[in-house]
Amino acid sequence: xxxxxxAGGHATRLWPITKNRAKPLLPIGKKPIIDYIIEDLDDxxxxxxxxxxxxxxxxxxxxxxxxxxNVRVVVEDQDSEADKPGTIGAILKIxxxxxxxxxxxxxxxxxIYSFDISxxxxxxxERGPANVVYDVKDFxxxxxxxxxxxxxxxxxxxxxxxxxxxxxxxxxxxxxxxxDHINLFQEYDKHFQETSIPKEKxxxxxxxxIEWAHNQVDMYAYSFDGHWFDVGTRQGYLEATAExxxxxxxxxxxxxxxxxxxxxxxxxxxxxNVKLRNTIVFPNTNIVDSEIRNSLIDENCEIQDTDxxxxxxxxxxxx
Numbered sequence: 199x200x201x202x203x204x205a206g207g208h209a210t211r212l213w214p215i216t217k218n219r220a221k222p223l224l225p226i227g228k229k230p231i232i233d234y235i236i237e238d239l240d241d242x243x244x245x246x247x248x249x250x251x252x253x254x255x256x257x258x259x260x261x262x263x264x265x266x267x268n269v270r271v272v273v274e275d276q277d278s279e280a281d282k283p284g285t286i287g288a289i290l291k292i293x294x295x296x297x298x299x300x301x302x303x304x305x306x307x308x309x310i311y312s313f314d315i316s317x318x319x320x321x322x323x324e325r326g327p328a329n330v331v332y333d334v335k336d337f338x339x340x341x342x343x344x345x346x347x348x349x350x351x352x353x354x355x356x357x358x359x360x361x362x363x364x365x366x367x368x369x370x371x372x373x374x375x376x377x378d379h380i381n382l383f384q385e386y387d388k389h390f391q392e393t394s395i396p397k398e399k400x401x402x403x404x405x406x407x408i409e410w411a412h413n414q415v416d417m418y419a420y421s422f423d424g425h426w427f428d429v430g431t432r433q434g435y436l437e438a439t440a441e442x443x444x445x446x447x448x449x450x451x452x453x454x455x456x457x458x459x460x461x462x463x464x465x466x467x468x469x470x471n472v473k474l475r476n477t478i479v480f481p482n483t484n485i486v487d488s489e490i491r492n493s494l495i496d497e498n499c500e501i502q503d504t505d506x507x508x509x510x511x512x513x514x515x516x517x
Contacts, residue, residue, distance in 0.1 A: 199300055200300045200301075200303070201239050201245045201303040201304070202302065202303070202305075203236065204248050204371065205249040212432065214511075215494050215512065220249065220256055220257065221308045221429065221430070222308050226310070226438055226439050227442050227443045229264070230260060231429055231438075232257075234311075234442075235305055235309070236266050238315040238316065239268070239303075239315065242268060242303070244270060245266070245268050246271075246272045246292060246296065247261070247307065248272050249274065251274075254271050257271045272292055284398065285403075289304060290384070290387060293383060299380070300377050301375070302375045303373070304371075304374075305373075306372070309370060310425070310441070310442065311330070311425070312422065312423075313422035318374065321418075321420050323374075323376070325351075325416075326379065327374065327415055328374045328419070328420050329346065329418075330420050331346055331370060332421070332426040333366055333367055334366050335366055340368065341359055344357070344369040344404075345359075345368060345369070346408065346419050347365050348419050351418050352416055353408065353412040355409075355412075357409075358409075367421060370426060382415065386410055386411065390406075390410075432492075432493075432508070435494065436476055436477075436492065443462065446462070447461075447462045448463045449463060449465040449467075450464060450468060453469070454471045455469050455470070455471065455473070456474070458475035461474045461476070461477055461478075467485075468484045469484075469485045470487070471486060472485050472490065473488075475492065476492045477492065477493045477494070478493075480496045480497040481497045484501070485499075488502065488504045489504075490509070491506070492508050492509075493507065498514050499513065499516070500516045500517070501517045
């Protein structure tokens with residue numbers, strides 16, 4: 199079995215923190231987001247990280263540093279978010295480029311899950327094509343997600359952000375396709391080429407693939423409880439950190455500071471007379487006489503006499 203870990207986005211919703219840093223390589227606790235996924239894939243024959251040329255070397259450095267010997271980086275042909283081939287487009291290119299003829303696990307590189315990937319694989323190997331779904335347990339909240347409808351555990355419908363959700367099962371970016379059904383991707387592309395839907399749209403909508411594919415073959419939903427975070431926003435990053443890190447993580451120097459819950463201060467940061475709540479401070483940043491809440495402060499910043507809330511501050515900023 200092989201896995202594709204999707205890590206080709208430019209994470210514009212988290213800019214400027216992710217302007218020069220791949221989102222899956224953002225730290226949570228003592229390691230990058232992507233390693234919470236990769237560490238569970240040691241038993242697979244090969245794990246392909248699909249990314250863009252800008253960050254490919256960073257992912258190669260990550261794999262070497264963490265000793266992930268079954269990981270190989272595959273570069274998508276794109277220079278910006280506008281050039282991005284889309285989730286389905288990236289998978290199609292890898293399938294062709296790598297001539298993949300194996301059972302295949304596909305997973306988003308910026309998701310934090312609490313389920314056991316090996317149990318999902320066991321489940322899917324017994325049944326067939328499958329999607330991991332998360333029960334949000336609230337129909338109003340379900341309107342914000344792509345929702346699958348099921349008959350027992352077989353997928354019988356999919357709706358993207360429905361006004362009246364048929365269930366509370368949110369589709370996540372984790373899929374399994376046995377090698378006998380890998381051709382679904384090519385068939386999906388061929389089908390939608392003959393429709394009026396723009397290529398850049400249908401090649402970037404995994405939900406549309408589920409909506410189409412469950413009518414071609416039996417597909418199954420693997421549901422789990424616990425936690426699931428799509429670390430695509432400031433709030434998502436902070437929430438994932440609060441779930442994973444036990445207590446505050448203080449590696450920098452603090453003098454006369456008032457530190458609330460979910461505070462991360464990375465190495466070589468220096469803070470004096472600062473009140474922090476639910477905030478991540480990156481290395482080599484100096485903050486004096488300030489109050490900061492619900493924020494991300496990148497490295498090499500200098501902040502003094504400042505009140506910040508819900509902020510994302512880029513590197514080398516002076517306030």
